[in-house]
Amino acid sequence: xxxxxxxxxxxxxxxxxxxxxxxxxxxxxxxxxxxxxxxxxxxxxxxxxxxxxxxxxxxxxxxxxxxxxxxxxxxxxxxxxxxxxxxxxxxxxxxxxxxxxxxxxxxxxxxxxxxxxxxxxxxxxxxxxxxxxxxxxxxxxxxxxxxxxxxxxxxxxxxxxxxxxxxxxxxxxxxxxxxxxxxxxxxxxxxxxxxxxxxxxxxxxxxxxxxxxxxxxxxxxxxxxxxxxxxxxxxxxxxxxxxxxxxxxxxxxxxxxxxxxxxxxxxxxxxxxxxxxxxxxxxxxxxxxxxxxxxxxxxxxxxxxxxxxxxxxxxxxxxxxxxxxxxxxxxxxxxxxxxxxxxxxxxxxxxxxxxxxxxxxxxxxxxxxxxxxxxxxxxxxxxxxxxxxxxxxxxxxxxxxxxxxxxxxxxxxxxxxxxxxxxxxxxxxxxxxxxxxxxxxxxxxxxxxxxxx
Amino acid sequence: xxxxxxxxxxxxxxxxxxxxxxxxxxxxxxxxxxxxxxxxxxxxxxxxxxxxxxxxxxxxxxxxxxxxxxxxxxxxxxxxxxxxxxxxxxxxxxxxxxxxxxxxxxxxxxxxxxxxxxxxxxxxxxxxxxxxxxxxxxxxxxxxxxxxxxxxxxxxxxxxxxxxxxxxxxxxxxxxxxxxxxxxxxxxxxxxxxxxxxxxxxxxxxxxxxxxxxxxxxxxxxxxxxxxxxxxxxxxxxxxxxxxxxxxxxxxxxxxxxxxxxxxxxxxxxxxxxxxxxxxxxxxxxxxxxxxxxxxxxxxxxxxxxxxxxxxxxxxxxxxxxxxxxxxxxxxxxxxxxxxxxxxxxxxxxxxxxxxxxxxxxxxxxxxxxxxxxxxxxxxxxxxxxxxxxxxxxxxxxxxxxxxxxxxxxxxxxxxxxxxxxxxxxxxxxxxxxxxxxxxxxxxxxxxxxxxxxxxxxxxxxxxxxxxxxxxxxxxxxxxxxxxxxxxxxxxx
Numbered sequence: 001x002x003x004x005x006x007x008x009x010x011x012x013x014x015x016x017x018x019x020x021x022x023x024x025x026x027x028x029x030x031x032x033x034x035x036x037x038x039x040x041x042x043x044x045x046x047x048x049x050x051x052x053x054x055x056x057x058x059x060x061x062x063x064x065x066x067x068x069x070x071x072x073x074x075x076x077x078x079x080x081x082x083x084x085x086x087x088x089x090x091x092x093x094x095x096x097x098x099x100x101x102x103x104x105x106x107x108x109x110x111x112x113x114x115x116x117x118x119x120x121x122x123x124x125x126x127x128x129x130x131x132x133x134x135x136x137x138x139x140x141x142x143x144x145x146x147x148x149x150x151x152x153x154x155x156x157x158x159x160x161x162x163x164x165x166x167x168x169x170x171x172x173x174x175x176x177x178x179x180x181x182x183x184x185x186x187x188x189x190x191x192x193x194x195x196x197x198x199x200x201x202x203x204x205x206x207x208x209x210x211x212x213x214x215x216x217x218x219x220x221x222x223x224x225x226x227x228x229x230x231x232x233x234x235x236x237x238x239x240x241x242x243x244x245x246x247x248x249x250x251x252x253x254x255x256x257x258x259x260x261x262x263x264x265x266x267x268x269x270x271x272x273x274x275x276x277x278x279x280x281x282x283x284x285x286x287x288x289x290x291x292x293x294x295x296x297x298x299x300x301x302x303x304x305x306x307x308x309x310x311x312x313x314x315x316x317x318x319x320x321x322x323x324x325x326x327x328x329x330x331x332x333x334x335x336x337x338x339x340x341x342x343x344x345x346x347x348x349x350x351x352x353x354x355x356x357x358x359x360x361x362x363x364x365x366x367x368x369x370x371x372x373x374x375x376x377x378x379x380x381x382x383x384x385x386x387x388x389x390x391x392x393x394x395x396x397x398x399x400x401x402x403x404x405x406x407x408x409x410x411x412x413x414x415x416x417x418x419x420x421x422x423x424x425x426x427x428x429x430x431x432x433x434x435x436x437x438x439x440x441x442x443x444x445x446x447x448x449x450x451x452x453x
Numbered sequence: 454x455x456x457x458x459x460x461x462x463x464x465x466x467x468x469x470x471x472x473x474x475x476x477x478x479x480x481x482x483x484x485x486x487x488x489x490x491x492x493x494x495x496x497x498x499x500x501x502x503x504x505x506x507x508x509x510x511x512x513x514x515x516x517x518x519x520x521x522x523x524x525x526x527x528x529x530x531x532x533x534x535x536x537x538x539x540x541x542x543x544x545x546x547x548x549x550x551x552x553x554x555x556x557x558x559x560x561x562x563x564x565x566x567x568x569x570x571x572x573x574x575x576x577x578x579x580x581x582x583x584x585x586x587x588x589x590x591x592x593x594x595x596x597x598x599x600x601x602x603x604x605x606x607x608x609x610x611x612x613x614x615x616x617x618x619x620x621x622x623x624x625x626x627x628x629x630x631x632x633x634x635x636x637x638x639x640x641x642x643x644x645x646x647x648x649x650x651x652x653x654x655x656x657x658x659x660x661x662x663x664x665x666x667x668x669x670x671x672x673x674x675x676x677x678x679x680x681x682x683x684x685x686x687x688x689x690x691x692x693x694x695x696x697x698x699x700x701x702x703x704x705x706x707x708x709x710x711x712x713x714x715x716x717x718x719x720x721x722x723x724x725x726x727x728x729x730x731x732x733x734x735x736x737x738x739x740x741x742x743x744x745x746x747x748x749x750x751x752x753x754x755x756x757x758x759x760x761x762x763x764x765x766x767x768x769x770x771x772x773x774x775x776x777x778x779x780x781x782x783x784x785x786x787x788x789x790x791x792x793x794x795x796x797x798x799x800x801x802x803x804x805x806x807x808x809x810x811x812x813x814x815x816x817x818x819x820x821x822x823x824x825x826x827x828x829x830x831x832x833x834x835x836x837x838x839x840x841x842x843x844x845x846x847x848x849x850x851x852x853x854x855x856x857x858x859x860x861x862x863x864x865x866x867x868x869x870x871x872x873x874x875x876x877x878x879x880x881x882x883x884x885x886x887x888x889x890x891x892x893x894x895x896x897x898x899x900x901x902x903x904x905x906x907x908x909x910x911x912x913x914x915x916x917x918x919x920x921x922x923x924x925x926x927x928x929x930x931x932x933x934x935x936x937x938x939x940x941x942x943x944x945x946x
Contacts, residue, residue, distance in 0.1 A: 363454075385475070
């Protein structure tokens with residue numbers, strides 16, 4: 001498919017996303033107050049404006065990009081906004097502002113990153129940025145302890161979670177490092193038990209980065225992000241080296257880490273026992289997950305209808321538990337649709353990775369897609385009691401500025417990689433520049449004159 | 454690397470499929486179990502937030518209604534008459550559920566009967582109005598108010614009913630409680646109020662009229678008389694030797710008359726004066742089996758089929774209890790020992806006499822109606838038990854008139870406008886020291902064509918025990934009968 005066709009598909013999907021968001025917003029207001037929302041006109045205007053801005057930026061800056069990623073992200077963002085507005089109207093205003101900043105970050109990333117392969121050159125810079133961002137909440141004066149987790153930073157009036165951005169920086173570092181070292185890393189020279197490992201000096205930086213981030217995570221009591229980083233590192237190492245033993249090693253290390261964390265940290269033990277048996281203390285420790293399960297059950301197959309459920313019974317429903325609110329009010333059908341949205345984004349992201357012809361871009365796309373897909377899985381699995389609950393945001397849906405902006409940057413990088421790949425595959429018809437056109441005209445004129453002579 | 458990417462895609466798909474399976478478990482297959490979980494009050498909140506229909510008195514006054522309010526529960530249940538009908542209409546509380554008619558007729562009030570659901574479906578799926586139902590009771594505000602005023606601040610119960618249909622006109626017991634306080638949305642207040650009510654030894658939450666039993670004393674002699682007449686142990690002409698005490702077999706402990714008086718004469722005489730010894734003798738002569746059968750004919754040991762929650766059975770000992778215990782048989786025959794009756798039961802006893810021996814099934818709800826006014830159900834009066842033959846009832850009717858005109862109730866039962874009352878009094882001695890006694894009267898009027906039964910029970914206290922059933926309970930019954938008879942007869946013309 002040619003680039004222009006892709007952009008028209010994207011335009012169609014973006015408009016569809018706007019219609020769904022507007023419809024959901026209207027139904028939500030009808031469900032809550034039995035009257036049409038007073039601000040439906042301006043609301044639709046802003047939604048359309050933002051989506052069209054992102055679309056036009058893609059059309060101008062990344063003609064050949066994958067047409068599915070942006071519309072699905074926009075739809076999830078829109079649906080998330082409707083639920084946040086339904087849960088807490090004050091948060092909705094903030095989330096709208098963050099959405100604008102997010103779209104701005106998307107456009108800015110497309111403008112700044114023209115050749116994603118160049119990012120690999122700054123891999124050490126990104127490593128330092130990533131670890132620095134992770135360590136920032138520990139810096140006295142700016143770090144904040146909120147809800148038992150040290151993952152916040154306050155600078156002046158701005159609060160944000162640097163970890164959300166750190167994961168992108170570290171994905172860039174890993175892609176850059178692994179591209180360089182993947183051959184030596186794939187070569188096993190010494191043996192530990194049943195495993196053949198590459199030389200320690202090659203593995204060193206990976207292990208250090210991994211261990212450092214894990215230590216910081218555990219120190220910050222942010223289990224979900226630890227799990228996410230771990231999955232990111234193992235997956236990237238495995239894909240880069242194509243050696244399954246890394247996957248096995250990863251599983252073993254994970255098991256060891258889990259046992260260590262369980263024996264060392266009370267809060268980990270507590271999370272696991274709540275997961276195993278929430279019913280032993282359904283009014284206190286197990287309250288949140290039990291209420292979440294009640295919300296899903298109450299929604300049933302088709303849901304209570306937007307605005308007609310009672311999702312605010314779940315503490316922090318606008319954040320980690322927004323998926324439970326969706327399950328309650330839109331039912332199994334709505335929850336499955338949201339899951340399908342993430343699967344579409346995973347599919348889109350991995351397609352970008354598979355089509356990419358440069359190893360760095362391929363690995364970066366893999367890492368970014370893994371972040372998105374695994375993070376969404378971790379939190380959806382947490383609120384449905386498939387896994388112990390570990391607090392991470394549901395990408396594009398949960399309330400939270402840092403998460404939203406970081407995910408739009410992540411999206412822009414995927415879009416950019418798919419665009420440059422399409423360019424190199426010759427799918428983007430390039431319009432010759434002015435000088436070339438003038439030269440072509442002169443040539444044609446000369447040829448004509450020659451023919452006449 | 455692409456082969457690994459395909460595997461990665463597969464791995465993530467598997468993870469999401471796992472999630473989808475769990476969603477099905479939570480939302481489809483396991484949903485019912487989670488919804489019914491005792492820790493899950495979503496159903497309670499939904500039901501609590503629904504509009505409900507009204508509960509109306511017989512004359513159409515509102516006893517309970519739902520008012521729209523601006524909080525998360527949307528409707529507040531209010532009871533305009535406060536504590537007056539708490540024991541029959543009940544309450545509608547978030548934490549403590551419902552009671553009374555609110556409980557018994559919950560489906561109608563909330564629009565959840567099959568018929569109302571069908572109406573809703575036929576009326577259109579997208580019609581957002583909520584179907585509710587109204588409940589029209591047989592309860593009469595004037596009679597209930599009269600009962601409350603006449604009893605005053607004495608612990609006790611008043612039951613009024615129509616013996617011809619079983620329609621209950623009043624069910625009052627003091628102390629009562631204000632159901633508005635239990636139905637409030639201020640849950641802290643509700644739980645404080647409830648704690649106070651539960652801690653109160655007088656048990657104000659209990660409908661003493663049909664959920665509490667007391668020793669009936671001499672009001673039970675109606676049953677013994679019926680047994681004696683129908684087994685042939687006595688006839689109206691039987692004469693009992695005047696005596697001050699009688700020692701039944703198997704004991705040395707004699708039975709005396711109330712106040713230790715000498716008492717005797719024909720059956721009518723001993724009935725109007727309420728002598729104890731003749732009734733003890735008739736019970737012993739008739740035998741345990743006949744006495745048990747007689748009591749059960751009046752409704753003792755039976756579930757009373759009233760349309761209110763948790764009625765208690767009145768108690769008469771089983772035949773085995775009298776093996777080798779004739780003194781017990783002698784005592785229960787004048788309503789002492791461990792006979793125990795609800796005030797409602799003693800009203801049904803009078804109703805049997807008033808209605809030629811047939812006890813009609815008691816009910817408090819006349820009719821239920823859907824929101825648009827069409828009748829959902831209407832109560833048809835139906836007989837419950839046949840307690841005695843019509844001629845026995847006729848004789849007892851006359852005997853109870855004698856009680857009012859020349860007997861233990863002569864002091865206090867002269868009705869307005871010359872209406873003739875019939876009654877049997879009771880002073881149930883609890884055998885305590887100092888001696889305490891419940892004061893009872895069970896009565897009906899007009900004697901020649903009875904249309905109202907009134908039973909009054911005033912619980913034992915030093916003050917009450919200084920009087921008798923006639924002097925303490927009699928004036929209460931008279932006031933209630935006067936008000937009840939002022940109402941037009943619903944069955945006339």
